[in-house]
Amino acid sequence: AQTVTQSQPEMSVQEAETVTLSCTYDTSESDYYLFWYKQPPSRQMILVIRQEAYKQQNATENRFSVNFQKAAKSFSLKISDSQLGDAAMYFCAYRSAPGNEKLTFGTGTRLTIIP
Amino acid sequence: SQTIHQWPATLVQPVGSPLSLECTVEGTSNPNLYWYRQAAGRGLQLLFYSVGIGQISSEVPQNLSASRPQDRQFILSSKKLLLSDSGFYLCAWSYPLRRFYGYTFGSGTRLTVV
Numbered sequence: 001a002q003t004v005t006q007s008q009p010e011m012s013v014q015e016a017e018t019v020t021l022s023c024t025y026d027t028s029e030s031d032y033y034l035f036w037y038k039q040p041p042s043r044q045m046i047l048v049i050r051q052e053a054y055k056q057q058n059a060t061e062n063r064f065s066v067n068f069q070k071a072a073k074s075f076s077l078k079i080s081d082s083q084l085g086d087a088a089m090y091f092c093a094y095r096s097a098p099g100n101e102k103l104t105f106g107t108g109t110r111l112t113i114i115p
Numbered sequence: 116s117q118t119i120h121q122w123p124a125t126l127v128q129p130v131g132s133p134l135s136l137e138c139t140v141e142g143t144s145n146p147n148l149y150w151y152r153q154a155a156g157r158g159l160q161l162l163f164y165s166v167g168i169g170q171i172s173s174e175v176p177q178n179l180s181a182s183r184p185q186d187r188q189f190i191l192s193s194k195k196l197l198l199s200d201s202g203f204y205l206c207a208w209s210y211p212l213r214r215f216y217g218y219t220f221g222s223g224t225r226l227t228v229v
Contacts, residue, residue: 035217043153043203045220052215091159095214101147101166103209103218107158 006106023092031097039089117142121221134193138206146208148189
């Protein structure tokens with residue numbers, strides 16, 4: 001079974017600075033998808049960014065980008081120009097390309113933005 | 116566009132009482148549907164998922180059950196709530212076999228069992 005590990009329970013960053021959240025995963029599959037979800041205090045889960053494993057190019061969405069290292073099974077999220085609204089729990093998630101329909105989540109990283 | 120509705124938003128129930136949480140999806144057909152639970156400060160635990168009407172897969176043995184009486188309706192139930200059932204419950208949907216799109220989540224139900 002696939003597992004997703006987020007080794008940083010909490011992180012903090014000064015407003016306007018850059019922060020990187022770590023995520024590693026364990027799988028024997030070669031084709032899969034990776035996601036970062038954000039859960040602000042409202043607890044609504046919001047998709048931030050996604051990556052297809054067969055694509056070498058790292059995904060970017062405005063201030064959010066990923067560093068996908070397939071061989072190392074690493075999928076970190078970089079937030080540039082951090083804003084107060086970025087304060088949230090961030091969850092990394094894995095989904096098989098073939099096989100079952102489930103999304104496996106990490107335990108999350110709580111990000112605090114320091115004004 | 117697709118929308119997902121989940122209710123109620125907040126629920127306080129006594130131990131031993133029944134539970135019914137409802138989730139509906141609009142704007143798509145034959146979605147995959149999921150129920151997750153999130154304990155305070157913890158990650159998300161998949162409880163049930165469904166790939167079609169009447170098809171329910173259970174991920175963990177527990178006091179809860181799920182049903183899918185209609186294509187876009189997913190219900191989480193319990194006959195007798197336990198204190199340990201307290202938590203934040205999230206419903207989600209996804210396109211079948213279009214795994215790149217991930218999940219879309221409802222706004223959640225905060226359940227407190229007293």
